[in-house]
Amino acid sequence: MKLSSVPKLKHVNSGNFFLLAGPCAIEGEEMALRIAEKVVKITDKLEIPYVFKGSFKKANRSRIDSFTGIGDEKALKILSKVGQEFEIPVVTDIHEVSDAQKAAEYVDVLQIPAFLVRQTDLVVAAAKTHKVVNLKKGQFMSAEAMKHAVKKVKDSGNEKAWITDRGTMFGYQDMIVDFRGIPVMQEFAPTILDVTHSLQQPNQSSGVTGGKPELIETISRAGIAVGVDGIFLETHHDPGIAKSDGANMLKLDYLEDLLSKLVSIRRTINQF
Structure with a gap:
């Protein structure tokens, strides 16, 4: 699919990678607007196509007392407000078939979580909204296997599919990125590298996921060098x-420096 087919997506002819970025979960209106405003300023300056990301609920928590959201409709309305106020597309993840149509009324891209990407009913429900469907590669799946998830979207009458690699399980408590999979998945759909979740350290005894945010720049640079689309x-x-x-997020103050470096790498790659 062409990026120009995504509503409100700016700078699609800049030659840059596109960016999906924002908080893990919508914690409130002020924080969402604050983050979006900062990222929009940076991406406009660097001419990076930008999609605001925020989960309206978190259904896949390790512990029952973990934060899951501020209420579905409240969070979805905040996502819609971000999109309208800054004239940018918005993405959120869905976990149940009933979420698809509900979320589609507020956002431009529906994201299928990695643990759920083989759930046919969920993928088909997302596809039938005719929104862009961002398929997170399962931590347990090969790059080649993602062709089947993409086919489910397309067989449901929707050509607008993306794939996002978020690392592969390495043992019980670590993730690795196999960059050989990027060109494989690009044969099926535009491919994005999720640099923060790829640095997660799941299954901690505390029930709180850890991470290695100090390696965000390293993984990002490598992804751009390999040629990821986003x-x-x-x-x-x-x-x-x-x-x-929070353990694997990038501090907002560091974002402009990181993206500036990635844009420079992308310009160099584009010369070849």
């Missing part, structure tokens, strides 16, 4: 107080 990352003005996945 970069996905979660960012927060203070990851230490984020209510979800």
